[in-house]
Amino acid sequence: MARETWATRFGFILAAVGSAVGLGNIWRFPFITGQEGGSAFLLVYLLFIALIGFPAILVEFVIGRRTERNPVGALRDLGSGIWQYVGWLFVITGFVILAYYSVVAGWFLRYMLIGITDGYAAGAADPEAAELLFGSVSTGLDSLLFHAIFMAFVIAIVAAGIRSGIEVAVKVMVPAIIVLLLGLAAYGFTLDASTEAYAYYLSPDFGVIAENWTSILPAAAGQAFFTLSLGMGVMITYASYLGEDRNLAEDAGIIAGLDTLIAVIVGFVVFPFLFAAGLSPGDGGAGEIFVSLTAAFTEIPAGRVIGIVFFAMVGIAALSSAISILEVVTSYLVDEWNLKRVPAAAGLGVAIFLLGVPVTVDLIFLDLLDLFADGVLLVLGALLLAIFVGWVIPEVARDELEQGIGDLGGLGTAWIWAVRVPIVVVVFVSLYLGVLD
Numbered sequence: 001m002a003r004e005t006w007a008t009r010f011g012f013i014l015a016a017v018g019s020a021v022g023l024g025n026i027w028r029f030p031f032i033t034g035q036e037g038g039s040a041f042l043l044v045y046l047l048f049i050a051l052i053g054f055p056a057i058l059v060e061f062v063i064g065r066r067t068e069r070n071p072v073g074a075l076r077d078l079g080s081g082i083w084q085y086v087g088w089l090f091v092i093t094g095f096v097i098l099a100y101y102s103v104v105a106g107w108f109l110r111y112m113l114i115g116i117t118d119g120y121a122a123g124a125a126d127p128e129a130a131e132l133l134f135g136s137v138s139t140g141l142d143s144l145l146f147h148a149i150f151m152a153f154v155i156a157i158v159a160a161g162i163r164s165g166i167e168v169a170v171k172v173m174v175p176a177i178i179v180l181l182l183g184l185a186a187y188g189f190t191l192d193a194s195t196e197a198y199a200y201y202l203s204p205d206f207g208v209i210a211e212n213w214t215s216i217l218p219a220a221a222g223q224a225f226f227t228l229s230l231g232m233g234v235m236i237t238y239a240s241y242l243g244e245d246r247n248l249a250e251d252a253g254i255i256a257g258l259d260t261l262i263a264v265i266v267g268f269v270v271f272p273f274l275f276a277a278g279l280s281p282g283d284g285g286a287g288e289i290f291v292s293l294t295a296a297f298t299e300i301p302a303g304r305v306i307g308i309v310f311f312a313m314v315g316i317a318a319l320s321s322a323i324s325i326l327e328v329v330t331s332y333l334v335d336e337w338n339l340k341r342v343p344a345a346a347g348l349g350v351a352i353f354l355l356g357v358p359v360t361v362d363l364i365f366l367d368l369l370d371l372f373a374d375g376v377l378l379v380l381g382a383l384l385l386a387i388f389v390g391w392v393i394p395e396v397a398r399d400e401l402e403q404g405i406g407d408l409g410g411l412g413t414a415w416i417w418a419v420r421v422p423i424v425v426v427v428f429v430s431l432y433l434g435v436l437d
């Protein structure tokens, strides 16, 4: 059977945007920004998206389109020696990330339902009640159940295939995310607290950067890779279904641009909510956004509806990302082991579900997996790909990039050097500082 391809260019871009836009933008980005000092972090992050994120998307795109294979097969085709095995790292990373990603996504689904059935008042009477609510959502049977429900959706979409599963799903989901988010941002703008919130968010304090760069740098680099779905073969896999040559640089620009725009807009939503409830974005970590947002949803006008819309939007965004991760590992089994798509997706989905179970028991596993995946696995994956493309197969890579664009001249050389040096340096420094930490 011929390998599947996307039906339209638009479908491919939406799928990649759907993968990029997810919990990374809505859950991780605000809490990391809060933790790392607000706008100071934002500035470094934006710089990294342009400097290393954009070239790194192209690295994955050229590998995928060139080989038309899953990441394991792709690297085996292109590389020799140790490079043949790098694809394996991506399969492992996919398992680890999706396992906890699904658990967290399940919490958002649960909070959406709580809004519909009870409203958020129960959790907001006082901070302790909000913590208690979060505790009951995030651990135990509830957490397990919604983790299972979320994985069932992920499996169903991936099992239905590239065109009739992923492409159809993202054509609905991505526009929905954008519309809901813009509505929420417009609402946030009407809140009195928005001025103060925007100020916090938008005025970089260079003193903070100078003081905390050893933690801002690795956090911003890790977030840049995470948010663009880089370093684990998602963009290799999605580009492998292209089937025709078109301007990959343009596509990569749209994807990086939209993901960044959405992350930045999320800040315009979340921070006014928090400030309106008299809360400051501190470093309460992963659960904080739930605790403080539920409190905010009881303070602000029409908070219950806003809360439901917010949590629904996050659920959709998480789903459009999670399918890309399951697709990486599924494509491996389909391409390399000739398994049928349905059993492959289902079997892998169940295995990943099981790996996520400990997270529903104790949040310590969430921090461990997130730290390991983002601080080590993704960064390492992106580093190895950059070295491979920049130093081992630069001619092939450049030739592939120029398919569908034409002779890039100096720009092509600039891209190769952006891959050769900045990505490698930033990743090494980040890994080093991260290990020191």
Ligand code: PFF
Pocket (backbone or CB within 6 Å): 019, 020, 021, 022, 023, 024, 025, 097, 225, 226, 227, 228, 229, 230, 232, 233, 234, 321, 322, 324, 325
């Ligand atoms: N980019 C996704 C987000 O920002 O939520 C997360 C992600 C998806 C990371 C896929 C890695 C990945 F392979």
Ligand code: NA
Pocket (backbone or CB within 6 Å): 019, 020, 021, 022, 024, 025, 226, 227, 228, 229, 259
């Ligand atoms: Na993202």
